[in-house]
Amino acid sequence: MTVAKSNDFPPLDPNAGVPFYRQIYDRFRAAIASGLLKPGDRIPSARALTKELGLARGTIESAYSLLAAEGYIESHGQAGTVVTPGLSTLTPVPVPALQQISNAAEVSFRPDSILPFQMGLPALDAFPRKIWARLGAGCVRAMQPSDMVHPPIYGLPALRTEIATYLQVSRGIGCSPSQVFITSGYRHTIELIADTLLKAGDHVWLEDPGYPPTREIFRHMQITTVPVRVDQDGMVISDGLKAAHGAVAAVVTPAHQSPLGMSLILPRRLALLDWAAKSKSWIIEDDYDGEYRYVSRPLPALKSLDRNGRVLYSGTFSKVLFPGLRLAYLVVPEDLVERFEHISQTLAGGSPELTQAIVTAFIKEGHFARHIQRMRKLYAQRRKATAIGLETVLGKHMSIASQPGGMHLILQLKNQHSDRLLSARMRESGLYAEALADWTMLSEAPAALLVNFTNIGSQSVAEHLAKRILQLI
Amino acid sequence: MTVAKSNDFPPLDPNAGVPFYRQIYDRFRAAIASGLLKPGDRIPSARALTKELGLARGTIESAYSLLAAEGYIESHGQAGTVVTPGLSTLTPVPVPALQQISNAAEVSFRPDSILPFQMGLPALDAFPRKIWARLGAGCVRAMQPSDMVHPPIYGLPALRTEIATYLQVSRGIGCSPSQVFITSGYRHTIELIADTLLKAGDHVWLEDPGYPPTREIFRHMQITTVPVRVDQDGMVISDGLKAAHGAVAAVVTPAHQSPLGMSLILPRRLALLDWAAKSKSWIIEDDYDGEYRYVSRPLPALKSLDRNGRVLYSGTFSKVLFPGLRLAYLVVPEDLVERFEHISQTLAGGSPELTQAIVTAFIKEGHFARHIQRMRKLYAQRRKATAIGLETVLGKHMSIASQPGGMHLILQLKNQHSDRLLSARMRESGLYAEALADWTMLSEAPAALLVNFTNIGSQSVAEHLAKRILQLI
Numbered sequence: 001m002t003v004a005k006s007n008d009f010p011p012l013d014p015n016a017g018v019p020f021y022r023q024i025y026d027r028f029r030a031a032i033a034s035g036l037l038k039p040g041d042r043i044p045s046a047r048a049l050t051k052e053l054g055l056a057r058g059t060i061e062s063a064y065s066l067l068a069a070e071g072y073i074e075s076h077g078q079a080g081t082v083v084t085p086g087l088s089t090l091t092p093v094p095v096p097a098l099q100q101i102s103n104a105a106e107v108s109f110r111p112d113s114i115l116p117f118q119m120g121l122p123a124l125d126a127f128p129r130k131i132w133a134r135l136g137a138g139c140v141r142a143m144q145p146s147d148m149v150h151p152p153i154y155g156l157p158a159l160r161t162e163i164a165t166y167l168q169v170s171r172g173i174g175c176s177p178s179q180v181f182i183t184s185g186y187r188h189t190i191e192l193i194a195d196t197l198l199k200a201g202d203h204v205w206l207e208d209p210g211y212p213p214t215r216e217i218f219r220h221m222q223i224t225t226v227p228v229r230v231d232q233d234g235m236v237i238s239d240g241l242k243a244a245h246g247a248v249a250a251v252v253t254p255a256h257q258s259p260l261g262m263s264l265i266l267p268r269r270l271a272l273l274d275w276a277a278k279s280k281s282w283i284i285e286d287d288y289d290g291e292y293r294y295v296s297r298p299l300p301a302l303k304s305l306d307r308n309g310r311v312l313y314s315g316t317f318s319k320v321l322f323p324g325l326r327l328a329y330l331v332v333p334e335d336l337v338e339r340f341e342h343i344s345q346t347l348a349g350g351s352p353e354l355t356q357a358i359v360t361a362f363i364k365e366g367h368f369a370r371h372i373q374r375m376r377k378l379y380a381q382r383r384k385a386t387a388i389g390l391e392t393v394l395g396k397h398m399s400i401a402s403q404p405g406g407m408h409l410i411l412q413l414k415n416q417h418s419d420r421l422l423s424a425r426m427r428e429s430g431l432y433a434e435a436l437a438d439w440t441m442l443s444e445a446p447a448a449l450l451v452n453f454t455n456i457g458s459q460s461v462a463e464h465l466a467k468r469i470l471q472l473i
Numbered sequence: 474m475t476v477a478k479s480n481d482f483p484p485l486d487p488n489a490g491v492p493f494y495r496q497i498y499d500r501f502r503a504a505i506a507s508g509l510l511k512p513g514d515r516i517p518s519a520r521a522l523t524k525e526l527g528l529a530r531g532t533i534e535s536a537y538s539l540l541a542a543e544g545y546i547e548s549h550g551q552a553g554t555v556v557t558p559g560l561s562t563l564t565p566v567p568v569p570a571l572q573q574i575s576n577a578a579e580v581s582f583r584p585d586s587i588l589p590f591q592m593g594l595p596a597l598d599a600f601p602r603k604i605w606a607r608l609g610a611g612c613v614r615a616m617q618p619s620d621m622v623h624p625p626i627y628g629l630p631a632l633r634t635e636i637a638t639y640l641q642v643s644r645g646i647g648c649s650p651s652q653v654f655i656t657s658g659y660r661h662t663i664e665l666i667a668d669t670l671l672k673a674g675d676h677v678w679l680e681d682p683g684y685p686p687t688r689e690i691f692r693h694m695q696i697t698t699v700p701v702r703v704d705q706d707g708m709v710i711s712d713g714l715k716a717a718h719g720a721v722a723a724v725v726t727p728a729h730q731s732p733l734g735m736s737l738i739l740p741r742r743l744a745l746l747d748w749a750a751k752s753k754s755w756i757i758e759d760d761y762d763g764e765y766r767y768v769s770r771p772l773p774a775l776k777s778l779d780r781n782g783r784v785l786y787s788g789t790f791s792k793v794l795f796p797g798l799r800l801a802y803l804v805v806p807e808d809l810v811e812r813f814e815h816i817s818q819t820l821a822g823g824s825p826e827l828t829q830a831i832v833t834a835f836i837k838e839g840h841f842a843r844h845i846q847r848m849r850k851l852y853a854q855r856r857k858a859t860a861i862g863l864e865t866v867l868g869k870h871m872s873i874a875s876q877p878g879g880m881h882l883i884l885q886l887k888n889q890h891s892d893r894l895l896s897a898r899m900r901e902s903g904l905y906a907e908a909l910a911d912w913t914m915l916s917e918a919p920a921a922l923l924v925n926f927t928n929i930g931s932q933s934v935a936e937h938l939a940k941r942i943l944q945l946i
Contacts, residue, residue, distance in 0.1 A: 114622055124618035133614040136827070140609030145597035148795035149587055184657060184822030191820060195693070200673070216819045220668070322621035324826040346689045347664060349657030353797040354609070355825045 020055055024063035025266060032072055032083055041083045043073060066266050071404040074295055115432035116465050117451035119408060122319055124455060126378055131367055139357040147353050153344050155182025156356040162363040163329055171290060172304035175331050181340055182351050184326045189314045190217050192330060196343040197282055198223055198248055205240045205250035209439040211258045214251055227441035230257055234264030237271040249282040254302040255290035259439050259450050261403030269302050276310035283311045289319045291372050293405035294380040309333030317359060320372055325355055379454055386453035389462025397473055407454050413447040423449055425472040493528055497536035498739055505545055505556055514556045516546060539739050547768050588905035589938050590924035592881055595792055597928060599851055604840055612830040620826050626817050628655025629829040635836040636802055644763060645777035651810055654803045655824050662787045662803045663690050669816040670755055671696055671721055678713045678723035682912040684731045687724055700914035703730055707737030710744040722755040727775040728763035732912050732923050734876030742775050749783035756784045762792045764845050766878035767853040782806030790832060793845055798828055852927055859926035862935025870946055880927050886920040896922055898945040
């Protein structure tokens with residue numbers, strides 16, 4: 001293990017037209033890519049580098065925070081900051097040929113049961129149900145006639161305010177409550193955006209692989225989806241530009257690409273924002289689980305870099321609270337507020353007063369922030385326990401890709417196993433998995449299973465379930 | 474007052490191809506229309522007529538129930554059944570020229586406050602909030618992990634079952650729970666129908682005057698709306714046939730035309746069903762307040778006559794419970810269940826588990842049926858008190874049309890007053906009214922205000938408010 005010195009890097013250029021934090025970030029990335037810095041190598045502390053370069057501490061911290069957020073470096077506390085061990089697993093996996101499966105079971109992305117490994121669910125056993133019941137009973141008892149009329153169509157003002165505050169603190173997004181629109185879930189958010197900004201025949205970039213419901217919704221609305229390849233740095237913006245420069249919008253999952261888990265690196269974030277600003281296109285940032293990151297602090301949202309009002313930010317309470325709530329939200333650029341208000345007046349059904357009131361109380365009393373903190377720790381444990389348990393039993397048949405965040409693991413199948421076939425068999429026998437193939441449009445995806453780990457309580461549970469999978473292979 | 478005898482009518486014809494109940498109904502209507510039977514005239518009891526004609530009691534009762542439901546006759550209990558006094562007020566009102574109002578205030582059909590006369594609200598003070606709070610607290614405390622996952626996308630099975638049972642008993646609709654889709658409100662219902670059955674460019678009949686949001690939604694979806702005139706018998710089906718025989722759908726409010734309040738008479742119901750069957754069109758029955766009828770028992774739904782699976786029935790809990798719930802439902806013909814399931818899978822956000830669970834408990838424990846009964850009595854009182862109070866103070870300036878049901882009164886303005894101007898002034902001074910002109914597309918509507926009476930507690934309150942209106946005239 002070597003200690004990287006700042007003089008390993010070319011000097012910063014004050015005339016480059018690129019901010020210093022960005023130059024530092026670029027240099028570290030280049031050093032890692034070239035092998036100059038290797039996984040496990042220690043890098044200078046932010047304080048040391050600040051002193052050495054004679055720059056503001058904040059500049060260095062911005063660069064480090066981005067590098068950490070993108071998984072390049074990790075802080076080990078007193079032991080210093082190192083290039084992430086095992087970083088090589090973030091590089092692209094070789095692509096085995098996909099077996100053609102004629103009898104693939106029909107996949108529903110709307111599970112309403114709880115099966116082991118079921119995707120999209122937070123840890124239901126760890127939810128503070130007693131606190132929730134107390135707040136809920138309080139809200140329902142406090143209901144006055146004025147709470148019984150049509151709820152404000154954009155959402156309860158108190159909830160919009162809490163969300164705006166939370167986004168500022170946790171995701172680096174500066175917005176006013178009037179930019180926050182409450183919806184009944186991600187699909188409703190996408191519909192609201194499409195109803196307001198898109199029309200039949202428009203082109204929209206989607207990540208490939210990507211969350212299948214997004215393309216289903218657009219297909220229904222006769223909007224043409226343009227699959228854009230994802231590599232180890234997230235969506236390949238240059239591919240999008242080549243395929244459909246004039247697209248009206250792009251849907252991205254910058255925090256943890258859905259489903260592959262890498263974050264969209266800064267240069268691509270900037271390239272995407274640049275494209276949107278120049279071509280007057282919209283970026284739809286789906287930040288479905290941005291809070292859940294285990295190798296470093298959560299990454300600031302792409303929206304936080306949006307200087308030209310091109311980013312629409314989609315958040316949800318389904319992952320940080322629970323899906324049965326049916327509450328999500330959309331943050332729109334200030335210039336679009338009136339258009340979204342107008343469309344909401346015409347179309348939206350609105351969300352019930354009661355569920356909004358309970359969530360507002362939950363946030364106000366501090367339970368929301370505490371719950372996210374607790375879940376972040378719990379998920380890191382469960383993720384590790386699940387990975388080890390599966391690896392122990394199934395190591396010969398699949399390898400587990402390391403991801404910096406999210407709520408699921410990717411089990412890459414060896415030996416030409418078909419992910420569609422295996423996931424269908426798992427569902428038949430009461431286990432859950434989704435096949436990466438079903439999330440893929442044009443890209444050649446490796447055969448892999450997506451399995452949620454948030455409800456797997458221990459390594460022994462994971463091993464037990466893994467043995468059941470083993471019998472299906 | 475004369476007692477009409479059954480031998481005033483031509484004999485029934487067993488070979489007419491028209492059921493007896495329909496022949497009896499037709500004969501009474503013809504007699505009333507021709508003046509043979511006058512308002513206040515007593516008609517034979519169902520029992521007497523049963524005996525005299527030698528038919529089944531149910532046949533006569535069906536005919537009477539339709540006549541009563543459409544406002545032609547009223548039961549006075551022991552005093553017998555009479556032709557509705559004041560029936561002439563159901564005939565069309567003369568149409569004064571509409572003043573052009575250049576500065577009409579923008580009308581929102583999304584009020585989220587409570588102003589006197591505010592449209593669309595049930596009696597909020599009379600809602601059993603204690604029972605509701607007890608059930609709500611129980612539901613929120615009983616929440617288990619299995620209640621926290623995505624709620625079944627078509628609605629909670631228990632709620633769908635309760636609705637199907639209720640519709641059978643109260644509205645004469647035979648349907649299975651699988652035909653019932655839970656939505657977040659009327660707008661969501663219309664969107665769901667349009668997403669499933671309609672496409673841009675399609676033509677849809679709308680009643681003129683009619684509920685403005687319906688046309689806003691269709692306009693947004695680029696569906697062409699065809700205004701169809703309403704007369705004293707409801708939508709003039711023959712006008713619809715002339716204007717757009719090939720329309721893909723018709724939206725009707727058969728129980729109480731929205732906003733004029735008359736019910737769609739049986740021959741027109743049959744003509745509408747006949748058109749839909751032959752041209753493979755859809756009828757969207759908006760039964761927003763079918764339960765609230767004061768001159769007789771509630772009218773069976775048009776859907777109850779649907780032999781060919783052409784009627785989609787839209788119901789809501791906004792009027793019978795309260796709007797803040799955001800719960801409504803759609804009943805689709807059996808043949809369409811799969812298509813609606815498919816579209817719901819793609820688009821719908823779903824309604825929260827909690828509000829659905831509370832409503833289910835409220836229905837199951839019998840509170841729902843009791844509440845509707847209580848409200849029917851209370852609304853009859855408040856309607857009368859409001860009408861008298863307004864008439865006393867404002868009788869010189871407006872006349873109040875008698876309507877058999879609903880939650881609002883129509884105040885027809887005399888002296889060339891503009892309804893738009895007056896309603897705008899009322900809103901400015903903290904009162905609520907909607908102008909009939911804003912509900913009207915092509916028809917020439919009389920200048921009239923629509924005012925809700927369900928939250929007006931007494932005649933003296935109505936008089937007090939009427940004096941405030943008087944100052945604005």
